[in-house]
Each structure stands twice: as C-alpha cells, then as structure tokens.
Amino acid sequence: MSIIAIVFLCLISRIPMLTSPNMLLDGDESIVGLMAKHLYDGKAFPLYFYGQRYGFSLVEELFILPFYATIGMTGLAVKLAMLSLWTIGVVFLYKTLCRINTTYNWLPLALTLIFILAPAWTEWSMKARGGYVSAFTLSSIAMYLLTDANVKSYGYYVIIAFLVVLVYECMPLWLPMLILLLVYKLKNDFNPQKLVLFIFAVALPEIVLHIYKSGLYAVHETDKILPISEWLKNIPRVPEFLYVSLHGYHYFFTVLQPGVFQILYALIFIVLILFSTVYGVYMLLYGRSNGYLIIFILSLIAALSVAVMNEYEHYRLLLPIPVLALLLLQVVLNYIRPGKRVIVFVASVLMLSGIGSVITFRSFKYTAVTANAAMKTGEYLVQNDIRYIYSGHIYLGWQIMFYSQERVISRDASKLGRMPVYSLHIDSVLKNGGKTALVGMKDDYYGMDVKNPVFIDLIYIKPDMPLSELSKAFAIAP
Numbered sequence: 001m002s003i004i005a006i007v008f009l010c011l012i013s014r015i016p017m018l019t020s021p022n023m024l025l026d027g028d029e030s031i032v033g034l035m036a037k038h039l040y041d042g043k044a045f046p047l048y049f050y051g052q053r054y055g056f057s058l059v060e061e062l063f064i065l066p067f068y069a070t071i072g073m074t075g076l077a078v079k080l081a082m083l084s085l086w087t088i089g090v091v092f093l094y095k096t097l098c099r100i101n102t103t104y105n106w107l108p109l110a111l112t113l114i115f116i117l118a119p120a121w122t123e124w125s126m127k128a129r130g131g132y133v134s135a136f137t138l139s140s141i142a143m144y145l146l147t148d149a150n151v152k153s154y155g156y157y158v159i160i161a162f163l164v165v166l167v168y169e170c171m172p173l174w175l176p177m178l179i180l181l182l183v184y185k186l187k188n189d190f191n192p193q194k195l196v197l198f199i200f201a202v203a204l205p206e207i208v209l210h211i212y213k214s215g216l217y218a219v220h221e222t223d224k225i226l227p228i229s230e231w232l233k234n235i236p237r238v239p240e241f242l243y244v245s246l247h248g249y250h251y252f253f254t255v256l257q258p259g260v261f262q263i264l265y266a267l268i269f270i271v272l273i274l275f276s277t278v279y280g281v282y283m284l285l286y287g288r289s290n291g292y293l294i295i296f297i298l299s300l301i302a303a304l305s306v307a308v309m310n311e312y313e314h315y316r317l318l319l320p321i322p323v324l325a326l327l328l329l330q331v332v333l334n335y336i337r338p339g340k341r342v343i344v345f346v347a348s349v350l351m352l353s354g355i356g357s358v359i360t361f362r363s364f365k366y367t368a369v370t371a372n373a374a375m376k377t378g379e380y381l382v383q384n385d386i387r388y389i390y391s392g393h394i395y396l397g398w399q400i401m402f403y404s405q406e407r408v409i410s411r412d413a414s415k416l417g418r419m420p421v422y423s424l425h426i427d428s429v430l431k432n433g434g435k436t437a438l439v440g441m442k443d444d445y446y447g448m449d450v451k452n453p454v455f456i457d458l459i460y461i462k463p464d465m466p467l468s469e470l471s472k473a474f475a476i477a478p
Helices: 002-012 027-040 058-071 075-100 107-116 132-146 154-170 172-188 192-214 228-247 260-285 291-304 320-336 340-363 371-383 396-403 420-431
Strands: 388-390 409-411 437-441 454-456 459-463
Touching: 002 075, 002 107, 027 058, 027 075, 027 396, 058 075, 058 132, 075 107, 075 132, 075 320, 107 320, 107 340, 132 154, 132 172, 132 320, 154 172, 154 192, 172 192, 172 291, 172 320, 228 260, 228 320, 260 291, 260 320, 260 340, 291 320, 371 396, 371 437, 371 454, 371 459, 388 420, 396 409, 396 437, 409 420
Parallel strands: 388 409, 388 437
Antiparallel strands: 437 459, 454 459
16 A cells, blocks of 8 residues: 555656646757667667766666657656656665664655655656666665565575666666675675675676777766865865755756745755764764664765765766665664654655645746747758758757657767767768758857848757858868
8 A cells, every 4th residue: 555655646746747838858868768769669779878888778768668659759758757767766765664664664654755755856756867767766676675684595696786787887876875785785694605696797797888888989978086185175065065956956057946845845854864864873883883874874975975076066966865864764763763743743844845846846947948849840840841950059959859759860069979870961961952950049159140040939940051151160070
C-alpha cells in the first residue's frame, strides 16, 4: 500500500509542470530525445551523450522508447519516461529507508514523501540530461541491495559491480556512498574470492567502455577539478551553493527567484542537515558508533565537497544531498526516537511547503523559447522546403530538430558541433546552392547583416543567408 501511495504521489505531484504552458525540453534534453529517436529508428545505438565521452544515456533512451511507441515523439513522452525512471528510484529509496529503520514504522514513508516534494528534484525528476536520473535510480537499487545483511552470494557481488559501473558512467557523484556501503558490507562478509570477483566484474566492463569511448568524437570535456590550493577559498560559497540547489530555482549558472514555498522548504531542510550532521558527529565522538551513521556523514561531506572542488557553480551537482540527508536523518532518529508529535509537525510543515512548491513550479520558466514556438518554427521551415538551418543559439537548433522530429536539422557556430555529419552536410547544401536559413532569437544576429527576418514569437528565420555573411559567425568547413 505504501509503494502505491509513493508511485501515486510521484505522478500526481508533477501534473502542474506536465500541464504547464512553460513545459519545454531544453537543448540537452532535446539531444537525448533525438538519441532515443535514432535508437527507435534503428539508425544508431548511442551509449553516451552526443559529442562527449561521458554522460551514459542509454538507460534514459531505453525508458523513452515505449513512450515514443505509444504517444509519439513529443516532449511529454520524454518527461513521462524520466518521471517513470525516477519513480523506480524513489521506491528503492523508500525500501532502503525501511531496511535501516528501527523506530516508527511510518517514518520511512514520511521521509520518502518529503523527498518526492523536494524542490531540488521537482524539475530534475523529469529531465533527460544524460545520466542524472539514471544515476539516482541505479544507485538507489544498489543501495537497497548493499543494505541487505543476508545476501552473500557471488552473483550478488557481480550485480553490485554492474550497478557501480553504470552509476560511474552515468554520474559518479553517487559513488562515495556506494563504495562506503560496499566496504561496510565486505567488512561483515569478507571473502578474498568475492573481492577479486567484484574487482574483475568492475574492471572488465570499464576496460571495454574505455576502449569504446576512446573512439568517440568529443566536442565537450568534463569540468576540471580545481587544485587543492583553490578549495579553501571556495568554502564560503558552500551555504549559498547548497541553498540554491535545495530551492531548485536555477538553470545552469543562472539563479532564478524562488517563491516562498521553495525558500521555506530549503531553509528547513538546511536546518535538518545541520541537526543530523552535528548530532551524528556528537554520537560518534561519544562512542555510539554505527556503520550507517559514519557512511552517510562521510557521503554527505563528499557530496558537499563538489561545491569547493568545481570551478563552476553547477547547482545540479548537489542533487544527491536530499537523498543522503534523509538517510542520515533516518539513522539519527533511530537513536534519539523523538516524540511522534515533533516528527509529525516538522514533516507536515515540509510536506505542505513541498506541495505549495510543486504547484508553483508550474510557472517555472528559464528561457524565452516555448515548445509551441519551436514547433511552429519547424512547421514553417518544412512548409517552405527549408530542411537545413544555422543557429548560433546554444540550444535553439537542437530544440527545433527535436520538435520538428528531425525533419529540420541544424548546425551550430563551431566547426563540427556535436554531430559532425550534420554540420558537414548542411555546409554542403549551402555551398551547392540548396535552401538553408539562419534561425535565432530576436535581436541576436551574431554580427551578421540580417534584414527583414520572419518572426515566430521571439524566434526569427532568415532564409538564404549568403555564405559570406554566415562565415562571420559560423566556422563553416572549407
């Protein structure tokens, strides 16, 4: 019954966003959506995000396929696929909380409902972004298996190894927790053969994937980790980094204005993190040691360290924090067993602010582009027999490709872009006198002389731009 309630809340809580006029696949989501289309059409079998040697995306693609088959290639299909994948992870998080709970039977359900309504995950629970949702769900499954004290078979360690490899390839932010849980498991079930088997089961697929990745074309590399000497000066930004991540109103490096519900939730959650961590350390110092207590404190610290190790403020990198904080809170509450009224009051305030947050997320908007405008732009181009476009906008070209179901293909300003075959083909069409167009956002003409463009909402279309002008902004292949 609890699992049914969890699945129901996961789905019902996202209706405000799914029915919002602001619902839009961003550029990266559009790429994953196109990757799923290529897999669905049998044109390719993409494992990693196009143009990268990281961001294992196959899990997300596979979840998108049945939705393409039933409701077509739409933004809604992609969002529902990600929500389904995320919901599976939430169920395993709940099962893990139940497994480590030694206090009130209803507490794991309450903590899970608090997580479902967390603003940090409101948008990200439905984002196809090359591994974030996959890593959460796979790590939740691995975490559930690793907290099972009874299973000790050799096949068990092979399954764990497989999950660890996938989590690493999707998003390694979750690895510290999984490694610590594995060490704790092996401490109680040590066997040299099992350890060797686990290492082999990790090393073999990693070697194969490394060889595979080395042959991929890459236009984008992972962010560099700052030298240790730089970490100390970044410590003051941790509170703001955490706060922005928890209120969820951000997009890449842009911090948007959260509402009162997001602010309230984030502030209360920060208090819970501080309480759990301080009380947990206090218990450890006074000899009340517990393996899970140590694991989740260290995992939380490792997750927060991203805020000081990374040069850029990628707030999404703190997505593991709500999960780890609730796991730690569960362990701490096992010790102190506060009165039911205290837990119910705090949980009720968080849930009510969470409900208000998911409702107001309906108005969440991070760009002037709309799905309707992207679709109409694609339709206009197809109706005018323009199948090849140039777009210097970092995401617009991918969005038009997705929403036109690839009847229009685009290239960006770089020489080859994420899909060199598309860029080279579009350049060839231009040089051979075929129909092309420049597409962008209003008032952003990339230094070119653009006269009398056609406007669809805030998107402009300028057909038949000459090579001499396009060369000012686009690295067109010779």
